[in-house]
Amino acid sequence: MPEKLTEQDRRLLDALQENCRLSNQELAERAGMSTSACWRRVRALEEAGLVRRYSALLDIEKSGLGFQAIVHVTLTRHDHRHVDTFIAEIRRRSEVLDCYSTTGEADYHLRVVCRDLAAYNRFLEDFLFRLPGIANVRTNLVLKDIKQHSAVPVQTGPG
């Protein structure tokens, strides 16, 4: 369990975020450490939960998902039962890639992908609109992915 992340940790995490299928040898080389130390360190970072998982990031359009939207959802003021079912149902639906609870006008920001507009319409009518306690839904179509980095700028200082 790394209390503080070292500069080497940061380099390891940067490299693994860029390409997590690097061999341990190449990883060690980039981070400037021996293969043994590198292997141990990576394990420690995994077990500390710093690395949530290793994932293949797909091209969303080539995967057959032509439709993408940012959806702002507001719930009726705030019955806990409704909040819990909302969260549980959102987590269950594979079309919802991300969901954040936020301050501001909307309670939740979702990112939803579907095959096409028709599929999104079904998502709304058959699923989202039918959840209990939904007060307002506002859809913003995604015109273009400007940036999808998903690589976190790891902080190394007093952590």
Place this chain on the structure above:
Amino acid sequence: MPEKLTEQDRRLLDALQENCRLSNQELAERAGMSTSACWRRVRALEEAGLVRRYSALLDIEKSGLGFQAIVHVTLTRHDHRHVDTFIAEIRRRSEVLDCYSTTGEADYHLRVVCRDLAAYNRFLEDFLFRLPGIANVRTNLVLKDIKQHSAVPVQTGPG
């Protein structure tokens, strides 16, 4: 270059999204194919650009980023020069993890992570507010990550 994705492709991509460090053997087993065929297929999916990259997904808080916000940005109507610099600068800044151009009230939806509120304030004052052509910026603090799946529900049908 897969014209249509097969059911096996879909299973491969699902498995790789869940854990891209599975051994080729285990991958082949899950997708119900021989190791040779599996290895070739994965290569093909990579070369077709369906797999953008393999990445370690980090725990954002454990990485030292305690502050997260969804930021809505509107540009003054729409000078192309301003749009281009805006996009280029946004791509340069590591605090901006995602950025989508959207329909609706705001032109762009950003997700920004920083060490703390002070760092975010610097991001705004020293960077975002100084970009040319910014008409409006609205910040929504992220209270809680409800879901960060980042695994795309791959479509296998007529693609």
Place this chain on the structure above:
DNA sequence: CAAGAATCGGTAAATTCTACCATATTGAAG
């Protein structure tokens, strides 16, 4: 300084990757 704990780099066995093979399957043309 001395004792204990933690970390280091190196090593070897087990596993895995990767390129190649001969065979089987597919698709088109005669």
Place this chain on the structure above:
DNA sequence: CTTCAATATGGTAGAATTTACCGATTCTTG
């Protein structure tokens, strides 16, 4: 239907990698 070419298939062996363990070194702590 048959033939031929093109493609896909499963198996295999050498190369590379992973992974657990070793003694040696460094770092704490009293």
